[in-house]
Amino acid sequence: MKVRTQLIGAAVIGALVAAPAMAAELTGTLKKIKESGVIVLGNRDSSIPFSYLGNDPQKPIGYSVELANKVAEAVKKELKMPNLQVRYNLVTSQTRLPLVQNGTVDLECGSTTNNLERQKQVDFSVGIFEIGTRLLTAKNSGVKDFADLKGKNVVTTAGTTSERLLKAMNVEKSMGMNIISAKDHGESFLMLESGRAVAFMMDDALLYGEMAKAKNPGNWVVTGKPQSFEIYGCMLRKGDPQFKKVVDDALKATYKSGEVDKIYAKWFESPVPPKGLNLKFPMSDVFKKLVANPTDKSAEQL
Amino acid sequence: MNYHWDWGVFFKSTGIGHEIYLDWFITGLGWTIAVALVAWVIALILGSLLGVMRTLPNKALSGFASGYVALFRNVPLLVQLFLWYFLVPDFLPESLQTWFKQDLKPSTSAYISVVVCLGLFTAARVCEQVRTGIEALPKGQSNAAYAMGFTLPQVYRHVLLPQAFRIIIPPMTSEFLNVFKNSSVASLIGLMELLAQTKQTAEFSANLFEAFTMATLIYFVLNMSLMKLMGWVENRVSVPGLIGSNGK
Numbered sequence: 040m041k042v043r044t045q046l047i048g049a050a051v052i053g054a055l056v057a058a059p060a061m062a063a064e065l066t067g068t069l070k071k072i073k074e075s076g077v078i079v080l081g082n083r084d085s086s087i088p089f090s091y092l093g094n095d096p097q098k099p100i101g102y103s104v105e106l107a108n109k110v111a112e113a114v115k116k117e118l119k120m121p122n123l124q125v126r127y128n129l130v131t132s133q134t135r136l137p138l139v140q141n142g143t144v145d146l147e148c149g150s151t152t153n154n155l156e157r158q159k160q161v162d163f164s165v166g167i168f169e170i171g172t173r174l175l176t177a178k179n180s181g182v183k184d185f186a187d188l189k190g191k192n193v194v195t196t197a198g199t200t201s202e203r204l205l206k207a208m209n210v211e212k213s214m215g216m217n218i219i220s221a222k223d224h225g226e227s228f229l230m231l232e233s234g235r236a237v238a239f240m241m242d243d244a245l246l247y248g249e250m251a252k253a254k255n256p257g258n259w260v261v262t263g264k265p266q267s268f269e270i271y272g273c274m275l276r277k278g279d280p281q282f283k284k285v286v287d288d289a290l291k292a293t294y295k296s297g298e299v300d301k302i303y304a305k306w307f308e309s310p311v312p313p314k315g316l317n318l319k320f321p322m323s324d325v326f327k328k329l330v331a332n333p334t335d336k337s338a339e340q341l
Numbered sequence: 342m343n344y345h346w347d348w349g350v351f352f353k354s355t356g357i358g359h360e361i362y363l364d365w366f367i368t369g370l371g372w373t374i375a376v377a378l379v380a381w382v383i384a385l386i387l388g389s390l391l392g393v394m395r396t397l398p399n400k401a402l403s404g405f406a407s408g409y410v411a412l413f414r415n416v417p418l419l420v421q422l423f424l425w426y427f428l429v430p431d432f433l434p435e436s437l438q439t440w441f442k443q444d445l446k447p448s449t450s451a452y453i454s455v456v457v458c459l460g461l462f463t464a465a466r467v468c469e470q471v472r473t474g475i476e477a478l479p480k481g482q483s484n485a486a487y488a489m490g491f492t493l494p495q496v497y498r499h500v501l502l503p504q505a506f507r508i509i510i511p512p513m514t515s516e517f518l519n520v521f522k523n524s525s526v527a528s529l530i531g532l533m534e535l536l537a538q539t540k541q542t543a544e545f546s547a548n549l550f551e552a553f554t555m556a557t558l559i560y561f562v563l564n565m566s567l568m569k570l571m572g573w574v575e576n577r578v579s580v581p582g583l584i585g586s587n588g589k
Binding site: 154230 | 343344345347355356357358427431439442443446447448450451528529530531533537540541543544545546547548549550
């Protein structure tokens with residue numbers, strides 16, 4: 040009788056310990072993924088080479104997409120669901136935040152800067168890339184740095200940090216620049232190419248992307264001292280520590296194993312679809328530092 | 342949905358000089374009004390001329406006007422804007438091209454493109470309103486005028502147009518409001534009108550819903566006031582006994 044009571048007691052305690060542990064496994068996004076059998080990844084259509092549509096419009100490709108897939112693999116293992124379906128959902132710079140918040144997208148890995156304003160709305164994974172904001176200009180334009188832009192027309196893409204920096208610089212240093220805010224990177228480059236602006240200020244990686252697409256890539260040069268550094272991150276819903284841990288661990292493992300170097304070389308230092316262009320953008324020192332010490336802070340917080 | 346609402350965002354600093362986000366909306370509203378009013382003047386003058394042309398007995402003139410309407414009404418406004426902004430300047434003589442692209446302030450060249458584009462687009466729609474206004478009048482009106490010895494210009498000037506313009510005030514009000522709403526395409530060529538400022542605020546502050554709510558309110562109040570104004574105009578100019586005068 041005594042033995043039996045002890046057995047029952049042990050069983051009850053065991054159940055009490057195990058049950059909450061099992062329940063804790065399933066909250067927030069992970070629970071949603073487990074129940075629906077689908078993880079939804081947000082992708083962009085033309086953030087070359089981070090996340091864009093190549094030859095197959097159904098299947099986005101790019102550096103950030105590969106990292107997102109690493110996360111999806113980790114989620115499969117975590118939930119023991121080898122048949123977990125991975126679905127892509129196209130987002131734009133305007134829709135990416137609300138679509139993550141309202142649950143349409145579980146994880147958005149593209150070219151989204153981690154900053155304080157966005158941190159109020161969503162959580163970020165550890166950084167997946169780090170850029171500097173610089174200038175793209177014609178080799179013969181005579182523009183070497185930001186000081187050479189006094190009184191000139193300068194283009195940047197609307198809604199980016201570069202736009203804010205450029206406008207602030209214009210006011211603070213009374214440079215008398217005319218700043219054009221184009222609707223996307225492609226249009227910004229068109230403004231530059233058609234002579235409406237002498238320089239295009241943007242994230243260096245994206246400038247290399249635009250340069251690679253140009254008719255004569257040799258005519259253009261990326262120049263100027265970086266005005267800021269920004270860390271790109273994947274966005275996920277706020278207050279979901281469980282899912283965030285899986286995401287962060289998957290990314291950190293990719294960094295630690297050195298796999299990230301291969302992925303980097305594939306997208307930034309070799310020809311990429313659809314046109315077989317090579318960005319020739321070697322890994323920067325700031326990004327090497329980020330890979331060595333992953334963080335989910337924004338550059339301004341460091 | 343775990344959205345962080347913050348209605349105080351409009352009074353926060355944008356990080357550029359001493360501006361707050363509300364300043365952006367005010368600047369944006371200014372550009373929207375500047376674009377819409379000038380485009381409307383172009384549309385009204387050109388559209389009325391074309392509308393009259395469409396009803397003239399002269400085949401060449403009415404053919405030209407209907408060709409114009411077909412062209413401008415069947416090509417999407419956005420496509421037209423890109424043509425006016427990116428393509429047309431490239432056909433100008435070299436010196437004019439440099440002037441337009443480099444000497445003018447970028448906001449000025451964008452402004453010119455969008456005003457011309459929107460003016461010509463809306464003219465096609467105004468033309469159709471004017472034509473229907475004229476055609477709605479009984480044939481007997483112009484016949485009677487001719488019988489009394491009026492010349493063609495006199496028939497239009499004294500008999501047809503004064504009545505036609507009164508009939509079409511309600512549909513013209515819609516076109517007038519459309520110009521204000523359509524002016525938002527200017528955001529796509531970098532003119533910082535209301536929609537562009539809204540998108541910029543949304544991007545910078547990450548308070549997307551507050552920004553678009555503000556834009557909705559501004560557009561709504563603006564268009565509501567214009568509607569009231571046009572209603573007042575309609576009452577003021579109505580002539581008792583004429584077609585469409587509400588029997589007053």
